Amino acid sequence: MSLLDIDERLLDLIEKVEFGRSPINDIKVPGACDIGLVEGGLCNEDNVRTLNEFRENCSILVAVGACAINGGVPALRNEIDLKDCLETSYLTGVGIVDAQIPNDSELPLLLDKVHPIFDAVKIDYVLPGCPPPAEAFLELVTAVIEGREPNLGYQLRRFD
Amino acid sequence: MTIDIKNPSFLLDGEEVPFTEGQTVMEAALTAGSYIPHLCFHPELQAHGSCRLCIVESDNRLHASCTLQANSRLKVSSQTQAINKMRKHIVQMLFVEGNHICPSCEFSGNCQLQAMAYELDMEEGHFHFRYPKREQDASHNDIFLDRDRCINCELCVRASRENDAKNVFSLGGRGTETHLCANSASGKLGDTSLDVSDKAANICPVGALLINDQSYVTPKEDRVYYQTSISLRGNRRPKEIE
Ligand code: SF4
Numbered sequence: 001m002s003l004l005d006i007d008e009r010l011l012d013l014i015e016k017v018e019f020g021r022s023p024i025n026d027i028k029v030p031g032a033c034d035i036g037l038v039e040g041g042l043c044n045e046d047n048v049r050t051l052n053e054f055r056e057n058c059s060i061l062v063a064v065g066a067c068a069i070n071g072g073v074p075a076l077r078n079e080i081d082l083k084d085c086l087e088t089s090y091l092t093g094v095g096i097v098d099a100q101i102p103n104d105s106e107l108p109l110l111l112d113k114v115h116p117i118f119d120a121v122k123i124d125y126v127l128p129g130c131p132p133p134a135e136a137f138l139e140l141v142t143a144v145i146e147g148r149e150p151n152l153g154y155q156l157r158r159f160d
Numbered sequence: 161m162t163i164d165i166k167n168p169s170f171l172l173d174g175e176e177v178p179f180t181e182g183q184t185v186m187e188a189a190l191t192a193g194s195y196i197p198h199l200c201f202h203p204e205l206q207a208h209g210s211c212r213l214c215i216v217e218s219d220n221r222l223h224a225s226c227t228l229q230a231n232s233r234l235k236v237s238s239q240t241q242a243i244n245k246m247r248k249h250i251v252q253m254l255f256v257e258g259n260h261i262c263p264s265c266e267f268s269g270n271c272q273l274q275a276m277a278y279e280l281d282m283e284e285g286h287f288h289f290r291y292p293k294r295e296q297d298a299s300h301n302d303i304f305l306d307r308d309r310c311i312n313c314e315l316c317v318r319a320s321r322e323n324d325a326k327n328v329f330s331l332g333g334r335g336t337e338t339h340l341c342a343n344s345a346s347g348k349l350g351d352t353s354l355d356v357s358d359k360a361a362n363i364c365p366v367g368a369l370l371i372n373d374q375s376y377v378t379p380k381e382d383r384v385y386y387q388t389s390i391s392l393r394g395n396r397r398p399k400e401i402e
Pocket residue numbers: 309310311312313314315316317340363364365366368369
């Protein structure tokens with residue numbers, strides 16, 4: 001969503017690009033597309049399926065933000081056994097009523113560990129940051145449209 | 161190059177760097193205002209030569225500049241593409257070896273490991289993340305030891321022995337199991353004589369040794385490396401900048 005922080009420059013960008021599947025519309029399946037921006041790490045089977053769909057359909061795939069790049073804060077659970085995580089959250093933790101581990105076919109199964117997206121597919125560019133600065137999005141997308149390499153200066157490559 | 165015995169110097173990336181007898185390449189370079197990337201070196205402590213970020217090339221060999229004695233015949237390269245690429249891989253290995261979650265780290269923006277990553281144009285970890293399980297230690301009233309972030313540089317170990325005349329820390333274990341130990345019977349930091357005013361408590365280049373009430377006191381924009389790279393700023397702790 002921090003792409004929206006480019007503010008009124010979004011209007012210029014919209015002249016040049018068309019949005020496919022994204023959180024700001026209701027398109028469910030990505031179609032053929034030039035740039036795919038993927039945020040978040042791989043936490044469950046649904047994340048893996050979506051990521052593979054993106055890779056198949058996008059010419060350029062970009063890992064956006066700390067979670068996509070190194071697992072980020074959700075990866076803190078990698079030090080803890082998944083069973084312990086679920087039991088503490090849903091069975092034995094403080095203030096739990098009607099204790100049960102959610103198990104509905106609608107819910108994607110959790111992966112054993114949280115993975116950066118590099119673990120599953122090839123990535124073409126990265127935008128570090130939590131979130132990446134709006135200017136970094138603009139520079140990357142503009143560079144791709146102009147057919148040049150993005151130039152992210154010191155202020156645009158942040159890890160926090 | 162003619163050798164001036166009274167004012168000896170060596171060449172670093174083609175520039176003359178003066179040195180005094182007994183100085184290392186790193187010491188002479190820093191005195192002359194030329195930055196060689198490093199993490200485990202500190203001018204007030206014995207060199208350790210372990211982080212390997214200060215590698216330089218001389219006579220077709222790589223040396224750790226913090227342990228290489230300066231002499232007038234040296235022609236040293238430091239800022240080459242090939243050496244900086246190696247340095248970048250070293251920093252990437254340090255990142256994937258521990259658990260460095262910058263967005264949730266109190267020391268982000270002040271961290272020399274993170275600053276080194278920015279300096280060397282590192283954008284991602286490149287290698288597989290290990291996500292090791294490491295024990296945290298909150299037993300001390302004033303100081304928290306977060307081993308997830310420790311890079312085993314031994315700066316706290318050396319500061320405690322050489323500066324504080326104590327022996328609070330040591331490295332234990334082997335290989336990937338190497339970890340920082342608190343030297344007390346219980347193995348807990350709270351049972352050592354470490355004090356907040358000790359050099360050892362105020363030297364960590366990353367957020368592994370944190371003084372409890374000093375986190376988040378500085379807004380992000382005012383942190384050491386927010387605006388300025390480590391090669392211009394030097395390896396500085398928050399209190400060491402003006
Ligand atoms: S706690 Fe900090 S100073 Fe001590 S070895 Fe680890 S990284 Fe180095």
